[in-house]
Amino acid sequence: MADNNYEPSAEAKAGRPFPVSWDQFHRDCRALTWRLNEVGPFHAIIAITRGGLVPAAIVARELGIRIIDTVCVASYDHTSQGDLQVLKGVCADVAKLGGGTGKGLLIVDDLVDTGATGRLVRQMLPDAHFATVYAKPKGKPLVDTFITEVSQDTWIHFPWDTALSFQPPIRP
Numbered sequence: 726m727a728d729n730n731y732e733p734s735a736e737a738k739a740g741r742p743f744p745v746s747w748d749q750f751h752r753d754c755r756a757l758t759w760r761l762n763e764v765g766p767f768h769a770i771i772a773i774t775r776g777g778l779v780p781a782a783i784v785a786r787e788l789g790i791r792i793i794d795t796v797c798v799a800s801y802d803h804t805s806q807g808d809l810q811v812l813k814g815v816c817a818d819v820a821k822l823g824g825g826t827g828k829g830l831l832i833v834d835d836l837v838d839t840g841a842t843g844r845l846v847r848q849m850l851p852d853a854h855f856a857t858v859y860a861k862p863k864g865k866p867l868v869d870t871f872i873t874e875v876s877q878d879t880w881i882h883f884p885w886d887t888a889l890s891f892q893p894p895i896r897p
């Protein structure tokens with residue numbers, strides 16, 4: 726019997742796959758850092774877990790930043806904005822460095838899609854600089870610096886979520 730409550734995943738809705746290799750991701754993070762180097766200096770980096778952890782490590786290495794905090798966010802249903810839960814906020818030492826509003830702090834995430842996560846962290850730290858590697862049109866206005874824009878119907882496959890596998894030829 727058909728399941729009438731079936732809700733396709735955000736990935737299935739997006740439809741257009743965009744696989745990113747480790748090499749490409751590293752290159753894109755470096756390109757992002759070149760731009761951020763023009764904006765800083767920053768007192769500390771705040772990685773939005775979990776996707777922001779990898780770019781944050783690369784950006785921190787390139788900019789020589791050693792104070793790194795996390796904002797831990799869990800989204801249970803990616804199809805609506807109300808389902809985000811902050812599991813851990815910015816720690817007091819880092820919040821103090823940003824004067825309470827985030828001034829001089831750099832927030833890093835792998836991408837913005839609908840902008841729900843970005844909106845949440847912006848509310849927490851309105852004066853922080855928000856950087857992502859990739860941006861989709863809906864979330865783009867929330868980001869201060871990003872490297873590559875992809876269409877809203879694209880689903881980015883990050884290297885930590887994927888593995889090499891056989892692909893059938895285009896012409897069978």
Ligand SMILES: O=P(O)(O)OC[C@H]1O[C@H](OP(=O)(O)OP(=O)(O)O)[C@H](O)[C@@H]1O
Pocket residue numbers: 773774775776777798799800834835836837838839840841842843864
């Ligand atoms: O702009 P949005 O629609 O909020 O989507 C962007 C967020 O979604 C992904 O994280 P996800 O919540 O899937 O969790 P993860 O980082 O732990 O993989 C991504 O890492 C961003 O944080």
Ligand code: HPA
Pocket residue numbers: 735836838879880881882883
């Ligand atoms: O395009 C995406 N790829 C991976 N995770 C995501 N979370 C929201 N959008 C995406």
Ligand SMILES: [Mg+2]
Pocket residue numbers: 773774775776777834842
């Ligand atoms: Mg994330």
